[in-house]
Amino acid sequence: MSTRSAKPVASAGSAAPAGSTPPAGSPAPPAPPASSASTGPAKGPSLTERRKAATQFEIARAAAELFTERGPDATTTEEIAARAGVALRTFYRYFRNKQDAVAPLLAVGGDHWRERLAAMPPDTALPEALEAAIAESLTVRGELKAEGLRWTRGLLRAAAADPALRTVWYRVNRESEDRLVPVVARFAGDADPLEVRLAAAAATDAIRVALETWSETDADVEGPGSPRDLAVRCLRRFMDGIRP
Numbered sequence: 001m002s003t004r005s006a007k008p009v010a011s012a013g014s015a016a017p018a019g020s021t022p023p024a025g026s027p028a029p030p031a032p033p034a035s036s037a038s039t040g041p042a043k044g045p046s047l048t049e050r051r052k053a054a055t056q057f058e059i060a061r062a063a064a065e066l067f068t069e070r071g072p073d074a075t076t077t078e079e080i081a082a083r084a085g086v087a088l089r090t091f092y093r094y095f096r097n098k099q100d101a102v103a104p105l106l107a108v109g110g111d112h113w114r115e116r117l118a119a120m121p122p123d124t125a126l127p128e129a130l131e132a133a134i135a136e137s138l139t140v141r142g143e144l145k146a147e148g149l150r151w152t153r154g155l156l157r158a159a160a161a162d163p164a165l166r167t168v169w170y171r172v173n174r175e176s177e178d179r180l181v182p183v184v185a186r187f188a189g190d191a192d193p194l195e196v197r198l199a200a201a202a203a204t205d206a207i208r209v210a211l212e213t214w215s216e217t218d219a220d221v222e223g224p225g226s227p228r229d230l231a232v233r234c235l236r237r238f239m240d241g242i243r244p
Helices: 047-070 077-084 088-094 099-118 126-137 143-159 163-185 193-215 227-242
Strands: none
Touching: 047 077, 047 088, 047 099, 047 143, 077 088, 099 126, 099 143, 099 163, 099 193, 126 193, 126 227, 143 163, 143 193, 163 193, 193 227
């Protein structure tokens, strides 16, 4: 794996639209999460697993950089592998195509917010637990978080014209929803499994719809119209629809 420092990118997406390119000196993309949230204590990843995750993120950064510079259509898998400092066969060991390579950058946000939800007291009411976890995960407390949201905005704008990129985005959200179900179940008591599934879908879609809506605007990463503001509003609407 290459030891280069990743250049700042507008998002894990293609050539950034006007106004979405982050300033020079922005931090590198987030490091891979140590583990996904679970319903109980879990053994941490092995050294081999951590190395694999690091390689995947290195490739994801390279893909994001090249998509930003040239756009997905003008970027080849060979160029992504070369930028990441890995063999082409290594690229295909982890990813099916060039768009798929940005999936780790998209998935890390869902991993983090599930971890926040899992860490909440189990006696917290489900709607309050979901809202608190979503609000906390989308609260910007530093440039690294702000930068990650800007990358997401650039990617979602690029995905509007790239069906393969949209497919990756939808797949990441579906996988996040599936992983969320057992976490939600901890707060749902004796609720019907259908209600648990609906709550997981509502929370996942609240974030997805909020980010997609925000990406279509020039709203800031904080304040009115921000991802946090929109996600909380979406969640309340969705949860109102499934409450008895």
